[in-house]
Amino acid sequence: MPDSTPFMSTSKPESIAIIDAVIITAIATLLYVLFMLLVSTPDFLTLLIFVPAIFITSYFIIKYSINRFIYSKIKIIYRTIGKQKTKPKSKPSQGKSEDDVLEIVNQAVLEWSEEQKKEVAELKKMAEYRREFIGNVSHELKTPIFNIQGYILTLLDGGLHDNEINVKFLRRAKKSVNRLIAVVEDLEEISKFESGVSILNTETFDLNELTKEVIEFMEMKAGKYNSTIERITPANHNYPVIADKKRVRQVLINLIDNAIKYGDLKKGKVQISIYDFHDYYLTEISDNGMGIPEEFLFRVFERFFRTDQARSRKKGGSGLGLAIVKHIIEAHNQKISVRNNSDKGSTFSFSLKKAK
Ligand SMILES: Nc1ncnc2c1ncn2[C@@H]1O[C@H](COP(=O)(O)OP(=O)(O)OP(=O)(O)O)[C@@H](O)[C@H]1O
Ligand SMILES: [Mg+2]
Structure with a gap:
């Protein structure tokens, strides 16, 4: 993936290693020249070998250290993602170039965040579903319960001795009880199917x-x-x-x-x-x-x-x-x-x- 910001391009391990190697080489050369001036006259032939040697050595040491540092951090990210049950498509390994490794990690983090987003959306949907379900259940149970309550209260308030209504209200209460039983049995049946405990004979x-x-x-x-x-x-x-x-x-x-x-x-x-x-x-x-x-x-x-x-x-x-x-x-x-x-x-x- 191409670097999208100037910050990203100077943050590449090679760029950092070059800048640091230049600084180290400059300091080492300066110290070497000063030392030579104090001891004897500077030997420019030695300087010609010394400068590139210092530059190349420090460049590779710094680059290697940065890579190792990045790799150790990446391993932590991978372990974290792994614990979240995400299976990244490919694993970063030390053999791969930094660009490859960063690209793989970037991809894995994107995949992981996509999965997290989906999971959150799914959880929100489930919470909404549960809320709606509880609302529906209580609504379905409320009507027969209130009817039964009404019949009982009327009977207690004297209706029991009124032959016009006593048997009629008891029959209606029985009908509401049957309705309650039917709803509860239906819910039980659905819940058995949804939780997978229902076995077919x-x-x-x-x-x-x-x-x-x-x-x-x-x-x-x-x-x-x-x-x-x-x-x-x-x-x-x-x-x-x-x-x-x-x-x-x-x-x-x-x-x-x-x-x-x-x-x-x-x-x-x-x-x-x-x-x-x-x-x-x-x-x-x-x-x-x-x-x-x-x-x-x-x-x-x-x-x-x-x-x-x-x-x-x-x-x-x-x-x-x-x-x-x-x-x-x-x-x-x-x-x-x-x-x-x-x-x-x-x-x-x-x-x-x-x-x-
Ligand atoms: N044959 C049909 N013709 C027209 N609408 C229907 C028909 N069958 C079902 N429906 C519609 O689908 C809805 C759901 O049907 P379902 O059988 O699940 O519930 P219900 O008959 O209302 O109650 P329950 O079956 O729990 O006693 C019904 O309320 C009705 O609106
Ligand atoms: Mg029906």
Whole structure:
């Protein structure tokens, strides 16, 4: 790298060594001439050998000392960087020229500072994420807790003996307790996946059979929302997959639950199809509902994320369902995606590995 400042160029070991060698040679020559004048007449032939000899010797001694000094300092810098877990691409060694060594160190320090900057940015992002997460969790827990508190206080204030409200308020309190349990369980599930302690219990099962089971389970809820669930696969066809059955059931429930909740309010239609691909099956769950605004498509899998329409419908849960779904599918090393249908509603698709 070319020197960018005049200071840098005079600070080079060679320049310093030349200047110092000139000074030493001048002083030594002066002393030699004075000494010769005192003892006898100066011998100019000896002077001709003496001056370059002094200059060359002092030049090399000074240059060598500076290099050794620089090298010892560089080693300390390297050790410090090494302790910060940075692996410099090349190591300075005494065999290399000073320019090479300085360039390598310069490069290593730049790399190290770049890494530090990235780490600081990452830490800031994590801190922001944590703050947001805690805010979201407390918000989700606050509503049912305050509801329960309200029901209990009303019951204590005499409502307990009022047959009009006592059972009704107790039922509502129970509903809020269930909501609290659901949020806590979802959070627990996500935290297990994120900390990597969640283990998949894989087995071979028929995806078509499981889909049928889940549809039966969800049919009552679908009815409440004027929705129907349809399976578009041959009834007796087998789709054997190797996966965690309990978790895949959870995935289907969460996706069908959304398709019902955010489907068409008057005549909801949920369709489930399974497609045969090379070494996996692709399951698609589509609805004819509100769809997802394009700008939010890539955010729906974030925990606590809800679109404004979903919020205004007041039927959205806590926004954890899709985060869990994504974790489950990714734990199987598979993919999940979402798209809006060309006419109405949206489609979620996920893949699962075929059982051999
Ligand atoms: N089929 C869908 N159609 C339209 N919007 C959807 C659909 N599925 C999900 N969304 C949007 O994505 C958001 C996140 O969905 P997710 O399932 O994670 O949370 P939720 O349904 O609100 O709550 P939870 O599933 O925890 O009870 C929803 O609030 C909604 O805004
Ligand atoms: Mg959901």
